[in-house]
Amino acid sequence: MLLDQLFRTKRSPTLTESLRCGLASVADYERRMCETADSSVVDYCRGGAASERTVTHNRAAFDRLIIRPRCLQRIGGSRSLAVTSFGVSYRMPIGIAPVALQCLAHPEGEKAMARAARTYGVPFVLSVLSSVSIEELAEAVPRAPKWFQLYIFKDRELTECLVRRAEKSRFRALVVCVDTPAPGLSRTERRNPLTLPAKVTCANFVPNGNGSNGSNKAKSCSASVLDYVRSQLDPSLGWDAIRWLMSITTLPVIVKGILNRADALIAADIGVHGMIVSNSGGRQLDYAPAAIEVLPEIVSAVGSRVEVMLDSGVSQGTDAFKALAIGARMVFVGRAAVYGLAVNGQRGVEEVLDILKTELESTMLNAGCGTLADLTPQHVCHEVQLYYPSVADQLRRSWPGESFRSDRYRSRDRQSTTETFDGDTLQTVERDDVENVGIRVENVSERVTFQQATADGQSCPEAKLLLPKSSSTVMAPPYRNVPLQLSVPRGIFRSNTNNLPKCNGNNASGCSAEGNVKTARSVINRKELSSRRLKSHSMQNLSGAEIGNCIK
Incomplete structure (x- = not known):
């Protein structure tokens, strides 16, 4: 009690009740759900794609970030978690992410979730695969701040119908998933298949009595409604969709599932209103990067042009603090809210939101922040910056990331072109072919030798960055003590070397500078090569580069 008075915070009745039940964290709610719910439902809620490495990586990535507090910051009594998104003010920057078929966790499902969101004044994102229809939810919880998540299906008429229904029901934004060309492969679900109860289905695709809901095509489909919806996922979609x-639509369009700086820049260029950095909680692609790991480069790339949000892995108030400090406008929780729903319905969701709110408030106060505007990237650092000072400079320069010029990417219809510098021809490759190096290396060496040789589709050993004697290795993602290796697609640097012998696997030495084969070299100074070209090859920060390429 004394501690509460000292920090001028009071536990809400909701949090006090959850503490009496021994539920003090989201992890406690997860354990309680595992004890009470059916095993197939537990596997559905907790599971991820394939080996579930992305799920565990999401948690580990947050754990690797350290909070750097500031002291004596004159924090007054006017502390607030309020945030504005798309012109609407919310009480705190923690929303509820879209989760399909929530009636599996509790009979009230999405209705209970939306009521909890209304109580705490946060956005609730309704999944297109919800067990409650758009109209039913709008009628049950008319005042809840609702967003609608959808896919762009093969049947564009079906997609447009869903958009019109969301507009009519006064949803405030559209969240389109761009990371789902096909359903994720879940080994857990294959081992323990989820059987939907008779009353639980994808309500948005099942017509009601007057035929105003859903799709007649889904009704006539011989397969289940869920199988029909999955069959509508379109892997051929492009940014034109x-x-x-x-x-x-006139609603704000938010793209969900961005994990790559190139995609973020394209999305910003075409004018989306917001983006959610997300790996779908690890349910789509195994071994995908954690959302919090790529958040810095995406925030710095798009700047203030687009509202950047984050989900995937947020289960503590400290997680929200880290994402907000790096630059996210809001964070969203999916599994955490479902755990509360499964344990105690609407009250359980409110308890989870209260736990996250209390943890975020406490973290901000102890870190020296009174409002969200006080949070900066300097409040967060990677553990390597503390524990491996020999590479602190490299990490400092790459965290929270460098902004790339907004004019780097134009329409995807642009074809490959060539540019000539000092007699050497460089081939421009499409944006998707360029590998991101990760950590940028500056002032490592006055000259860096890069060698890449290919012949008949076969590559010689990976090119290595030659470092000075004082530093033999640098830290590369995921920050293990390994030599940094640059991998650049074939054909990026190309010169007139038709007379060079071919390189094969049996004579790898013929591809090196030490071999007897003549090596094509291009000495390119930073001043002579445009900033845009250097940036497009992830080597813009090298003060001078000696680039060689052996090709057939």
Whole structure:
């Protein structure tokens, strides 16, 4: 009690009740759900794609970030968690992410979740695969701040119908998943298949009595409704589909599933209103990067042009603090809210939101922040910066990331072109072919030798960055003590070397500078090569580069 008075915070009745039940964290709710719910439902809620490495990586990535507090910051009594997104003010920057078929966890499902969101004044994102229809939820919880998540299906008429229904029901934004060309492969679900109860289905695709809901195509489909919806996922989609969606609605369009700086820049260039950095909680792609790991480069790339949010792995108030400090406008929780729903319905969701709110408030106060505006990237650092000072400079320069010019990416229709510098021809590759190096290396050596040789589709050993004697290795993602290796697609640097002998696997030495084969070299100074070209090859920060390439 004395501690509460000292920090001028009071535990809400909701949090006090949850503490009496021994539920003091999201992890406690997860354990309680595992004890009470059916095993197939538990596997559905907790499971991820394939070996579930992305799920565990999400948690580990947050744990590797250290909070750096500031002292004596004159924090007054006007502390607030309020945040504004798309012109709407919310009480705190923690929303509820879309989760399908929530009636599996509790009979009230999405209705209970939306009521809890209304109580705490946070956005609730309704999944297109919800067990409650758009209209039913809007009627049950009319005042809840609701967003609608959807896919752009093969049947564009079906997609447009869903958009019109969301607009009519006064949803405030559209969240389109761009990371789902096909359903994720879940080994857990294959071992323990989820059987939907008779009353639980994808309500948005099942017509009601007057036929105003769903799709008649789903009704006539011989397979289940869920199988029909999965069959509508379109792997052939391109960014033109997002332009099409923006052209048919006046609602803000938010793309969910961004994990790559290149995709973030494209999305910003075509004019999306927001993006959610997300790996879908590890349910889509195994071994994907953690959302919090790529958040810095995406925030720095798009700047203030687009509202950047994050989900995947947030289960503590400290997680929210770290993401907000790096630059996210809001964070969203999916599994955490479902755990509360499964344990105690609407009250359980409110208890989880209260736990996260209390933890975030405490973290901000102890870190020297009174409002969200006080949070900066300097409040967060990677553990390597503390425990491995020999590479602190490299990490400092790459964290929280460097902004790339917004004009780097144009329409995807642009074909490959060539540019000539000092008699050497460089081939421009499409944006998706360029590998991100990760950690940028500056002032490591006056000259860096890069060698890449290919012949008939076969590559010689990976090119290595030659470091000075004082530093033999640098830290590369995921920050293990390994030599940094640059991997650049074939054909990026190309010169007139048709007379060079071919390189094969049996004569790898012929591809090196030490071999007897003549090596094509191009000495390119930073001043002579445009900043845009250097940036597009992830080597813009090298003060001078000696680039060689052996090709057939």
